[in-house]
Amino acid sequence: TACSSKYVLSQMHPMWQGPLVVPGGDRQSPIDIVVRKSIFDSKLKPLVTKYDPHTCQQIWNNGYSFLVEYDDTTDKSTLQGGPMEDKFRLCQFHFHWGETNAWGSEHTVDKKLFPAELHLVHWNSDKYSLFEEAVMEDNGLAVIGVFLKVGKRHEGLQKLVDALPAIRHKNSVVAFNRFDPGCLLPTNTDDYWTYHGSLTTPPLTESVTWMIMKQHIEVSHEQLAVFRSLLFTSAEEDMQKSMVNNFRVQQPLRGRAVRSSFN
Ligand SMILES: Clc1ccc(Cc2nnn[n-]2)cc1
Ligand SMILES: [Zn+2]
Numbered sequence: 001t002a003c004s005s006k007y008v009l010s011q012m013h014p015m016w017q018g019p020l021v022v023p024g025g026d027r028q029s030p031i032d033i034v035v036r037k038s039i040f041d042s043k044l045k046p047l048v049t050k051y052d053p054h055t056c057q058q059i060w061n062n063g064y065s066f067l068v069e070y071d072d073t074t075d076k077s078t079l080q081g082g083p084m085e086d087k088f089r090l091c092q093f094h095f096h097w098g099e100t101n102a103w104g105s106e107h108t109v110d111k112k113l114f115p116a117e118l119h120l121v122h123w124n125s126d127k128y129s130l131f132e133e134a135v136m137e138d139n140g141l142a143v144i145g146v147f148l149k150v151g152k153r154h155e156g157l158q159k160l161v162d163a164l165p166a167i168r169h170k171n172s173v174v175a176f177n178r179f180d181p182g183c184l185l186p187t188n189t190d191d192y193w194t195y196h197g198s199l200t201t202p203p204l205t206e207s208v209t210w211m212i213m214k215q216h217i218e219v220s221h222e223q224l225a226v227f228r229s230l231l232f233t234s235a236e237e238d239m240q241k242s243m244v245n246n247f248r249v250q251q252p253l254r255g256r257a258v259r260s261s262f263n
Helices: 155-167 221-228
Strands: 049-051 054-063 067-072 078-081 086-099 116-124 141-150 171-175 192-197 208-213 217-219
Touching: 067 155, 078 116, 078 221, 086 141, 086 221, 141 221, 155 171, 155 221
Parallel strands: 141 208, 141 217
Antiparallel strands: 049 078, 054 067, 054 171, 067 086, 078 086, 086 116, 116 141, 192 208
16 A cells, blocks of 8 residues: 555665754654653543454565555544544554664653554544645644563464564565454553654654553564564665664654643
8 A cells, every 4th residue: 555655765774863854853753751741631532443454455574664554545444532633544554673672662751662662554534535645744644652562472463473584575575464453552542642743764754643552562572583583685685684773763852742641
């Protein structure tokens, strides 16, 4: 679907941290969430996700992460509620992780790093008709962020992990059907922090309403090790580079408020 093919990430250095200056650039992501500075907002509603596992289409290595893409031509897999007024359509989910369990997440909570972070990317289908349009608008995208911790094996994730060896190299793709991304959400999705930010890779557009879950999910060390067996490089390149540390450095808050849905 358009939500990621159009935005195949640029050829920048895999450890993309970019000196790239973004026009405006006063609402960039990721950030450190300073818990004691977040503001409880009782008007924040619970998230409502309605994901149809049959809209799952493929999983592919885009040279920066691996993306599980959904058919976003209809309102079959949607997100609403939270701080949002509109309905958003799921287009893909992907992860960011480190070379060790000591780091890997993009966001942090009081500077605490997690070994990985899941991002479920949605676009505003009430206001726009294509992902490409929504990605340019300040209320265009909604991304759910979920922290991963190393612990017990995540049974739902295993189906995804088993598909990864087939997409080891950049630009490899394999059919992937009937996967319910809801199984990757924590049991409690009522407690989250929300702020206005951006995509964390090119095009870096400041179009994202972020919802970062307070509760993490657990995956096993072995499952994370399979993430790290992916490669940034394509089969043709002679220098194979492990796909690790695919996170962006934290960005200045620039006076933005981070609200919490919980006290
Ligand atoms: Cl379409 C697209 C482009 C970049 C990213 C990377 C990212 N941005 N924010 N979190 N991850 C995800 C989807
Ligand atoms: Zn991401």
